[in-house]
Amino acid sequence: MKSLLSEAWLVASKDLRIEARSRVLTNQVAPFAVLVLVLFGFALDADQRTLRMFAPGLFWVAVLLCLLLAVQRSSAVESADDAATGLRMAGLAPAAVFLGKSAAILVQLLVLELLLTAGIIVFYGSSVKNLFLWLIAGLVTALAVAATGTLYGALASGLGVRETLLPILLLPVLAPVLIGATRAYDDALGAAAVDGWAWTGLLAMFAVVASTLGALAYGALVED
């Protein structure tokens, strides 16, 4: 178990170090996240009161779009110079590679969620009523989508059509997460009267199932 975690840590820190060097998240994905919020503003042509009502849903749609980019990037890093074969040759446990890559995506998503929260506060006039719920629901959702995304990133890789195949594979599966996270944030941001904690429980269950399935299936998926 210890070596699994240390191997995962090795992979996660490698991915995060690559991000720190290449700054794809900060230079490309983060601006894209803000852009999505702005586009929604234009498209909905609404006053702040209405936007505030929709903010939780728009927030999570923006997160999902950023997830697609983050997963694509995570996968591209390995296929660029065939480092993926190197990972197979090195003998790392596939579950460790899965956990490591998911963890790296998780960290990036948390940063994006922070940015997007600031975004909806500024652009939509939202406010965080329940800080603890906002934190936990955000964390749990990020975990759920990072794990699922990493799994589907492997499913869609190596076929030459990853960019177009990933969304149609990944997003329908995340429908319950979108529903749950939006309701949880409805509560946390005071946009609607819902039981956010109940939804967070469902999201936590999703996160656990996704991580387990991902760790188990990843090995079979990266083999030729």
Place this chain on the structure above:
Amino acid sequence: MPVIQLCDVVALLGRFPALAGASLSVEAGETVLLQGPNGAGKTTLLRLCAGLVRPESGQAQVLGHDLSVDGRAVRRQVAMLGHATGLYEDLSVAENVSFWAQAAGLDKSLAAQRATGALARMGLDERLLSLPVSRLSAGQRRRASLAALAVRRPQLWLLDEPHAGLDQTGRNVVDELISDAVAAGATVLVASHELDRVRSLNPRVVTVAGGLVVKDTGGPK
């Protein structure tokens, strides 16, 4: 026991039979040159021995492991240099070598120790080591890849056209690597079109064509 024992191995790439019944036996410490036209199956043969490609039929044993059962067990003991560099472009040479060493199971301090030695051996200037790989030339990247592999001190080296695209210095470095590996008792398989260079190492020459081993200057008779 032979390091590599292949008997009538068929290996498919999708539907295409890259290997159509290849047989080869290599003892420990041998140096083998794989030659043959492009598309003959040399790369697939190397990848099979690395445990990356599963044999469709036939017997395939490398370092005592049966490849049709589990190719994974072989991989850590083998170093494979393919056509791609296998390096992370955004990380520096030193970071790459350190990562790959730790990935192969070496602990951090041992990895760092061996990395310094391997990089020096590959003739990479110290100033290059902290540069991101994307700033290096193709030849320098190749040498960095070899350093990353050398750190593992593998029993079996599989080199797919290691000289290709390198300048004179680079080629000399590759030759030295091969001699060092041979001196250390490792088995080396090199696929190359650079017959003259490799011939200086007095290798056994195996000719591959049409997915088969068609000529062999050594091996069991």
Place this chain on the structure above:
Amino acid sequence: MTNPTSSVATTGSPGSRALGLATLLGLVGLLVLAFVLTEPDVRIHPSTGQEIGQFDAVRLLYLHVPMAVITYVAYSLAAFASAGYLIKRTPWWDVTAHAAAEVGTVFCFLVLVTGSIWGRPVWNTWWEWGDVRLMTTLILFLMFVGYLALRRTAADPRVQARRAAVVALVAIVDLPLVNRSVEWWENRTLHQKSTLGELKIEDLTLFTLMIGFLVFLMVFAWLLLHRFRVGWLTLAAGEHQVAAAIKERRAEADGSEVASAVGETS
């Protein structure tokens, strides 16, 4: 060039033709029952005395409900066969999973379409976001559209089979979570409120519904059988190709051995 050496020109067989004929007859019978012999849903409002109800729209009941049941049968089979493939790794499981998923998706699409057409006059809307069954079916449909898209990529057949199996299983595991989340989300559902609840399902209506289940089961079986056979023949053709390719490859070897003997290797 290789030709499939099998002499089979179609995927039909005496058994499947008999089934096909029976299915056609059944379909005709069902359509007659559904659209001619059964009564439209007409009720008298207790206080106003007006005629209310679904009128002729209710006839879609006999198509929509059986097809919905078959959709779940098909996808369950696809999931079961996917699990079977991952455990046994033999092609039969993979071809079955693919066939069941494909036929199931056709049925799922028809369920959504007939449901929408039925819903328009009855609920006064083409689509209802709050409805649990509708949402779950839509997500299920989209998940398997993704599955079929993956199936069409030009991947190594074994790689594709493995990945598709994982996609199918994850989709099925996800389904209860989808259902639960939509259910919590909107407690109301048009499905539960009306339609089957208020109709008097008895006598001829019940009989027609039962016939509907039977007939669509036969349609499913017939389609599945043929789709399976197509998949199986494709697989066999692929294997013939490989065997022929091996022969060609070895012949190539003989040719270049001569060339290398003459000293022409590059």
